[in-house]
Amino acid sequence: MKTLKAALVQQSCSEDTSGNLSNSITAIREAARLGAQLVVLQELHAGPYFCQTEDTRCFDLAEPIPGPSSDRLAAVARECGVVIVASLFERRAPGLYHNTAVVLEKDGTIAGKYRKMHIPDDPGFYEKFYFTPGDLGFVPIDTSVGRLGVLVCWDQWYPEAARLMALAGAELLIYPTAIGWDPHDTAEEQERQRDAWITIQRSHAIANGIPVISVNRVGFEAAPDSSGSGIRFWGSSFAAGCQGEILTQAGTEGEQLCMVEIDLTRSENVRRIWPFLRDRRIDSYQDLIKRYCT
Numbered sequence: 001m002k003t004l005k006a007a008l009v010q011q012s013c014s015e016d017t018s019g020n021l022s023n024s025i026t027a028i029r030e031a032a033r034l035g036a037q038l039v040v041l042q043e044l045h046a047g048p049y050f051c052q053t054e055d056t057r058c059f060d061l062a063e064p065i066p067g068p069s070s071d072r073l074a075a076v077a078r079e080c081g082v083v084i085v086a087s088l089f090e091r092r093a094p095g096l097y098h099n100t101a102v103v104l105e106k107d108g109t110i111a112g113k114y115r116k117m118h119i120p121d122d123p124g125f126y127e128k129f130y131f132t133p134g135d136l137g138f139v140p141i142d143t144s145v146g147r148l149g150v151l152v153c154w155d156q157w158y159p160e161a162a163r164l165m166a167l168a169g170a171e172l173l174i175y176p177t178a179i180g181w182d183p184h185d186t187a188e189e190q191e192r193q194r195d196a197w198i199t200i201q202r203s204h205a206i207a208n209g210i211p212v213i214s215v216n217r218v219g220f221e222a223a224p225d226s227s228g229s230g231i232r233f234w235g236s237s238f239a240a241g242c243q244g245e246i247l248t249q250a251g252t253e254g255e256q257l258c259m260v261e262i263d264l265t266r267s268e269n270v271r272r273i274w275p276f277l278r279d280r281r282i283d284s285y286q287d288l289i290k291r292y293c294t
Contacts, residue, residue, distance in 0.1 A: 002263065002264055002265050003261055003262065003263055003264065004037060004038060004145055004146060004172070004261070004262045004264055005035050005036050005037050005038070005259065005260070005261050005262075006036060006037070006038040006039070006040065006213060006239065006259070006260050006261075006262060007027075007028075007031030007034070007036035007038070007039045007040070007257060007258065007259055007260075008040055008213060008215045008237045008238075008239065008248070008250065008256075008257070008258040008259075008260070009024060009027040009028070009031070009039060009040065009041050009042065009045075009215060009257055010042065010215060010216065010217070010218050010235050010237040010250045010255055010256045010257075010258070011023055011024065011027065011042065011045065011217065011218065011255045012217065012218050012219030012233075012255055013044075013045065013046075013047055013048050013049070013217060013219075013221070014048065015047070015048060017046050017047045017061070020045060020046050020047055021045075021046050021069060021072060021073075023255075024041055024045050024046075024073075024086075025072070025073070025076050027039075027257050028073075028076050028077075028080060028082065028084060029076070029079075029080060030257060031082070031257060031259070032080035032081065032082050034259055035259075036082055036259065037082060037083065037106075037145050038082065038083045038084075038085070038143075038145050039082050039083070039084050039085070040084075040085045040174055040176065040213050040215045041084070041085060041086050041087060041176060041215065042087065042176050042177060042178065042215045042216055042217045042237070043087045043099070043152055043153050043176040043177050043178040043215075043216075043217065044087055044088070044089060044099070044178055045086070045087055045176075045217070046069055046088065046089075047061060047089075048221050049178050049217070049221055049231065049233075050130075050224070051124075051125055051126050051127045051129070051130055052124050052125075052126070052221070052223045052224060052228050052230070052231065053126065053223060053224050053225055053227060053228065054126050054129040055224065058130065059091075059097060059130070061089050062089040062090060062091035062097050063088065063089070063090070063091055064090070064091050064092070065088060065090050065100060065102050065110070065113060066110065067088075067091075069086075069088055070086065070088060070102050070104070070110070073086050073102075073104055074104050074108040074109070074110070075108060077104040077105065077106055077107075077108050078106070078107055078108030080106075081106045082106055083103065083104065083105060083106050083111070083143045083144060083145050084103070084104040085101060085102075085103050085104075085148070085150060085174055085176065086101065086102050086103075086104065086176075087099070087100070087101050087102075087152065087176040088100055088101075088102060089130075090113075090115070092132075096132055097130060097131060097132060098115040098116065098131055098132055098134060099115070099116035099119070099127065099130075099131040099134075099152055099153075100113055100114065100115050100116070100134075101113065101114045101115075101116075101150045101151075101152055101174075101176055103141045103143060103148060103150060105143055105144060106144055111141050111142065111143045112139075112141035112142070112150075113136060113141075114134065114136060114139075114141065114150040114151065114152065115132075115133075115134030115135060115136050116131060116133075116134050116151075116152040116153065116154070116155060117133055117134040117137075117138070117151075117155055117161065118133075118154040118155045118157070118158055118161070119131050119133050119154065120154045123182075123228070124182065124223070124228050124229075124231055127154075138151075138161055138164035138165050138168065139168060140165055140168050140169055140170040140171075146171040146172055146264060147169050147170055147171045147172075148170065148171070148172055148174055149162070149165030149166065149168075149170025149171075149172065149173045149174065149210075150174045150176075151165065151173065151174070151175050152175065152176055152177075153175065153176065153177045153178055153179060155175065156175045156177065156197075156200065156201050156204075156214065157200055159203070159204065159207065160288070162204035162207070162208055163207070163208060165208075166208035166209075166210055166277075167277075170210060171210060171264055171267065172210060172211050172212075172213065172262070172264075173201075173204055173205070173208070173210060173211070173212045173213070174212075174213045174214075175201065175212070175213070175214040175215070176215055177214055177215060177216040177217070177237075178216065178217050178233065179197060179216055179233065179234065180216075180217075180221075180231040180232050180233035180234050181193065181194075181231065181232045181234060182229060182231070183220075183229050183230060183231075183232055184229055190234075194234050194236060194252070197234075197236075198236065198238065201214050201238075201240065202240045202244035202246075203244065205240045205241065205242055205243070205244045206242075206243060206244040207276060208242075208276070208277075209242045209267050209270045209271040209274060209276065209277075210242050210267050211239065211240060211241050211242050211247075211262050211264075211267075212239065212240045213238075213239045213260075214237060214238055214239075215237045216233060216234065216235055216236060216237050217233045217235070218233050218234070218235035218250075218252070218253065218254060218255060218256075219232070219233055219235075219253075219254075220232045220233075221233065234252045235250050235251060235252045235253065235254070235256070236249060236250060236251070236252055237249070237250040237256070237258060238250065238258075239258070239260040239262065241262070241263075241266065242266050242267045242270045243270055247260045247261075247262065248260040
């Protein structure tokens with residue numbers, strides 16, 4: 001495959017899990033009608049971002065993979081003949097849960113899973129309470145549309161994760177995401193944050209010579225209790241080419257389906273003129289496995 005037609009589904013979420021999933025499925029069907037071969041959904045697209053507080057009742061939202069949601073999406077993948085990257089709250093065992101991306105092949109089979117490796121713990125993003133760090137490593141998932149380097153949200157800030165996916169042969173980096181603003185931040189601070197988010201992911205495309213797709217949720221989600229001020233998810237889902245060029249980008253407001261054509265042959269040509277992998281000093285990187293070097 002030389003050209004990949006992909007769809008980015010940016011949506012807002014309510015407490016209605018079935019309705020959220022139905023909205024995702026409607027978007028998948030529309031993307032397939034428009035010729036998409038790959039459809040990427042945002043992080044935890046089946047419900048609101050419950051990690052704003054620590055509440056044991058939220059564990060009831062988790063489900064196994066395979067399970068009801070992945071089975072429903074698998075049927076749509078098979079119906080539409082598309083590869084789907086979905087993001088679910090995985091119940092692996094009692095008391096053991098993951099933030100998991102599942103890749104569904106166009107025949108409805110599970111091509112692979114990725115469990116989020118980097119887990120944040122910040123005001124409004126209390127993910128360490130809910131998610132066990134991933135244990136599947138940085139391993140690309142082979143599909144009919146290419147070898148996908150699937151990572152999740154907080155992973156996108158770590159060049160090590162992107163590099164390891166690239167070194168394992170990923171042809172495309174994919175980041176399902178849930179990130180937004182504290183409404184109390186100034187407009188200037190909000191723009192700095194969004195710009196940093198876009199810039200770091202474009203840098204992964206450049207440093208590794210492979211395209212990037214990042215899909216974020218959108219809209220305001222109030223905190224479940226008075227302890228927080230809520231999050232305004234900034235959308236801005238985008239795809240970048242292997243030199244970091246923006247190929248498509250959604251707005252900061254409202255649901256949107258973005259279609260993009262990605263030339264998968266450009267990586268070879270770009271890496272020939274910017275041979276970063278050739279010039280890596282792998283004999284001198286031992287300190288990277290240390291927490292800090294002093």
